Amino acid sequence: MKVEVVLTEADIAQEFAEAMQARDLPEKFFFWSPRSAMGWKTLTSEPDLYGGLGETWKAIAAGAGALAQHFGGRVPVISFGAGDGERDRLLMTALQRAGCECQYFPVDSSQPMLEIACAGADDEDFETTGIKADISSPVHLVYCADAAEPPRLFIMSGNTISSFDPLAEIRYLAQGLRGGDRLIVDGELYDEHKTMARRDNAAARKFIFTMLSGVGIESDDGEIRFNHKRDERHEGLHLITRSFRAARDLSATVGGEEVSLERGERIGLNFQYTYTPESFRWLVGEQGGLEILEEYISPDGRFLTAICKK
Numbered sequence: 001m002k003v004e005v006v007l008t009e010a011d012i013a014q015e016f017a018e019a020m021q022a023r024d025l026p027e028k029f030f031f032w033s034p035r036s037a038m039g040w041k042t043l044t045s046e047p048d049l050y051g052g053l054g055e056t057w058k059a060i061a062a063g064a065g066a067l068a069q070h071f072g073g074r075v076p077v078i079s080f081g082a083g084d085g086e087r088d089r090l091l092m093t094a095l096q097r098a099g100c101e102c103q104y105f106p107v108d109s110s111q112p113m114l115e116i117a118c119a120g121a122d123d124e125d126f127e128t129t130g131i132k133a134d135i136s137s138p139v140h141l142v143y144c145a146d147a148a149e150p151p152r153l154f155i156m157s158g159n160t161i162s163s164f165d166p167l168a169e170i171r172y173l174a175q176g177l178r179g180g181d182r183l184i185v186d187g188e189l190y191d192e193h194k195t196m197a198r199r200d201n202a203a204a205r206k207f208i209f210t211m212l213s214g215v216g217i218e219s220d221d222g223e224i225r226f227n228h229k230r231d232e233r234h235e236g237l238h239l240i241t242r243s244f245r246a247a248r249d250l251s252a253t254v255g256g257e258e259v260s261l262e263r264g265e266r267i268g269l270n271f272q273y274t275y276t277p278e279s280f281r282w283l284v285g286e287q288g289g290l291e292i293l294e295e296y297i298s299p300d301g302r303f304l305t306a307i308c309k310k
């Protein structure tokens with residue numbers, strides 16, 4: 001297994017301690033430990049986690065012939081926040097059948113997730129180099145994009161863009177695109193009734209507590225609260241935030257250091273955006289300056305996936 005390290009474990013440990021002191025824990029810490037990676041595996045086995053997104057990827061894979069033709073005989077596939085890489089492998093298998101050789105570069109900040117993605121691709125005999133990097137960093141994104149010469153196929157799937165500021169993230173992604181490159185990116189569509197219910201449930205809370213229990217915070221130490229806000233920077237951007245509220249005075253241990261939390265104190269947890277179809281098209285087209293060549297709405301109407309170019 002080949003993995004290049006841009007973001008070291010020492011960097012992540014340091015950032016984690018600082019984030020805990022700042023009471024604000026971004027997405028990457030929820031996938032960091034082997035236990036969290038196992039917890040993610042359990043969560044992804046829930047059919048409602050991604051609903052019809054799997055069907056969308058089958059449809060994209062069914063159209064792999066046109067993509068293969070665009071790329072000629074060889075395509076570097078660079079997947080940002082690759083997770084277990086399952087969607088990437090589905091498409092790469094279809095590209096291979098269409099006569100295109102794939103070189104795979106899964107990018108993730110989580111070593112255990114990266115190992116799962118690399119092992120899955122190695123097992124299917126794809127030439128694979130994992131890159132351990134922070135995809136919220138424009139510098140890391142450029143480094144990862146430079147792993148191969150254009151034209152390249154970039155992927156950011158599973159509503160991954162929405163755990164960052166999507167207005168900034170789409171610009172960072174777009175900056176790395178050159179002529180001939182393609183980007184497949186998806187966003188979850190907002191539903192007044194279902195968006196919150198899909199997050200505020202026992203399985204999702206369990207996943208969050210897998211991370212929190214790693215620093216000594218257990219489910220009876222407090223509660224997780226969900227909140228819905230609108231992002232006023234553009235019509236149709238919906239932000240779901242989550243926070244942990246301590247029910248009593250607590251002490252967490254991060255990297256050997258003790259962090260005290262007073263009763264009633266909150267820690268901001270990872271957030272997620274969801275969109276109206278118009279606002280997602282605006283995000284990609286206007287904010288990112290990309291042209292949408294094809295778009296797929298999942299059969300359950302839950303995800304909009306765009307194939308774009310600069």
Ligand SMILES: C[S@@+](CC[C@H](N)C(=O)[O-])C[C@H]1O[C@@H](n2cnc3c(N)ncnc32)[C@H](O)[C@@H]1O
Nearest residue numbers: 027028031081082083108109110134135157158
């Ligand atoms: C929601 S999962 C999506 C996984 C996959 N793309 C899919 O479609 O199922 C998000 C992935 O992004 C990774 N991730 C989160 N924040 C990251 C960051 N700042 N840099 C790199 N990877 C990150 C997580 O470790 C996780 O594997």
